[in-house]
Amino acid sequence: MIAIIDYDAGNIKSVEKALIALEEQVVVTRNPEEILGADGVILPGVGAFGDAMERLESYGLVETIGQVAERRIPLLGICLGLQLMFESSEESPGVKGLGLLPGRIIRIPDEGGLKVPHIGWNNLKFPNEGRLFRDLPEDSYVYFVHSYYLQAREEEIVTATTEYGALIHASVEKDNIFACQFHPEKSSGVGRKILQNFIAVIRDVGE
Secondary structure: OEEEEOOOOOOHHHHHHHHHHOOOOEEEEOOHHHHHOOOEEEEOOOOOHHHHHHHHHHOOHHHHHHHHHHOOOOEEEEOHHHHHOOOEEOOOOOOOOOOOOOEEEEEOOOOOOOOOOEEEEEEOEOOOOOHHHOOOOOOOEEEEEEOEEEEEOOHHHEEEEEEOOOEEEEEEEEOOEEEEOOOHHHOHHHHHHHHHHHHHHHHHHHO
């Protein structure tokens, strides 16, 4: 069973549909027992960093997500979910993130004629081996929608990058924690394979 954390942050239905298409059992929930009892957990989301952290706090989910990490349950953050896993964001000064991984979220620079938010398909480079990208070639294209991007403090956790006005840390992996700035559920066959690879991680942990 894969639990998708519901904290009113949008983008949940498309993630749920993608997993159901892969014939996975899915529960959309904010119940701590269901989340901690799942084989894998996904933290999706679109919207503002500060609002999202406020909702996670109000639903008592900050502690639950921390326990998911501590218990080594495979955890995947998608888009805003990736950003929330880090320490802070320029979007919401003074608001602390979940702090599961060291790094900060900064705004894509308004220069060079690039439109912000960044909406569209970009290719990925793989600076470090990542289990999410197993059997995928470098320069695979995935779909992004974001105005802010990750600067991870530990370069060794960065498994995918892309270029859009800056070098964007597009995916990270450390122990049981995985995250993508892009939307695998909207990234066609490449995204399907990424989700399948996450499911394979869940199965490996369960064996």
